[in-house]
Amino acid sequence: MTGTIKDRVRRTLRLLGRQYRGRPVPKKKMPILDQLALSILKRGLSPRKAKCAFNRLRSEFVDWNEVRVSPLTEIEEALMGVLGRERAGKASEIKRFLTETFERQHRVAMDYLVDRDPGEVERFLGQFATLNHEDVGQVVSRCFADERTPLSQDVVRVMKRMGLAGNSYSPERAREELFGGLSRGEQAKLNFLLYQHANVVCTVKDYDCFRCVLNRNCERGRERLLEGRRKEKKMAAAKKKGGTKKKACAAPRKGAVKKKTAKKKTAKKK
Numbered sequence: 001m002t003g004t005i006k007d008r009v010r011r012t013l014r015l016l017g018r019q020y021r022g023r024p025v026p027k028k029k030m031p032i033l034d035q036l037a038l039s040i041l042k043r044g045l046s047p048r049k050a051k052c053a054f055n056r057l058r059s060e061f062v063d064w065n066e067v068r069v070s071p072l073t074e075i076e077e078a079l080m081g082v083l084g085r086e087r088a089g090k091a092s093e094i095k096r097f098l099t100e101t102f103e104r105q106h107r108v109a110m111d112y113l114v115d116r117d118p119g120e121v122e123r124f125l126g127q128f129a130t131l132n133h134e135d136v137g138q139v140v141s142r143c144f145a146d147e148r149t150p151l152s153q154d155v156v157r158v159m160k161r162m163g164l165a166g167n168s169y170s171p172e173r174a175r176e177e178l179f180g181g182l183s184r185g186e187q188a189k190l191n192f193l194l195y196q197h198a199n200v201v202c203t204v205k206d207y208d209c210f211r212c213v214l215n216r217n218c219e220r221g222r223e224r225l226l227e228g229r230r231k232e233k234k235m236a237a238a239k240k241k242g243g244t245k246k247k248a249c250a251a252p253r254k255g256a257v258k259k260k261t262a263k264k265k266t267a268k269k270k
């Protein structure tokens with residue numbers, strides 16, 4: 001493997017950045033509950049309208065818990081002048097989400113999630129009937145922008161396979177190895193990209209190193225590539241051998257038989 005760990009980490013960042021170009025990169029530092037409420041308001045509304053509705057709810061109520069316990073008519077009233085016919089639907093969507101949040105956690109707050117493994121956060125929010133895949137993805141991406149968020153077990157798995165972290169490394173130690181020398185923005189980006197990669201390509205089982213962009217920069221990947229090449233060579237050699245045997249056993253050509261017989265006849269005449 002060429003280069004120091006730092007070189008390889010930078011190469012990984014570059015390769016994955018190219019591979020997952022266009023995917024949202026974590027940068028917002030909004031409280032998680034705010035982000036989810038805004039995400040719900042954005043469904044079917046223009047971003048500007050959704051933001052106005054969000055600001056109105058934030059200014060009319062003390063907090064999201066007050067929105068949860070308020071009657072629907074009150075929430076609709078608060079949205080009057082900002083939303084038109086959509087306000088009844090939006091008031092009910094927000095209230096249902098806040099009610100589910102309370103029922104699942106016995107509190108209306110979510111910032112404690114940034115201290116959790118992002119994989120765990122994704123699985124937890126994925127159970128919410130009132131959230132869709134996009135809402136959950138935004139929160140997961142948001143968690144990566146926070147320096148408190150620990151390295152996900154999925155990220156540590158990829159690092160170990162790549163040889164960027166020892167097998168006995170804890171997530172904290174792996175984080176030191178991976179992030180030493182990167183700026184805060186690069187850290188969030190790399191963490192997020194590795195998490196994506198762990199869920200799309202370098203999965204727990206049945207991961208395919210041959211179609212992975214990191215295979216030359218990864219210890220496991222290189223081993224598998226070499227193994228594949230050895231197998232190919234073996235198969236090619238076996239094929240060649242089979243071909244030679246076949247030739248040896250093949251019946252003599254017609255012309256050759258005729259020639260032999262003609263030679264014998266001439267010898268007899270003599």
Ligand code: SF4
Pocket residue numbers: 158161162201202203207208209212213214215216218219220221222
């Ligand atoms: S080459 Fe294989 S082991 Fe390495 S990161 Fe890619 S899929 Fe994972």
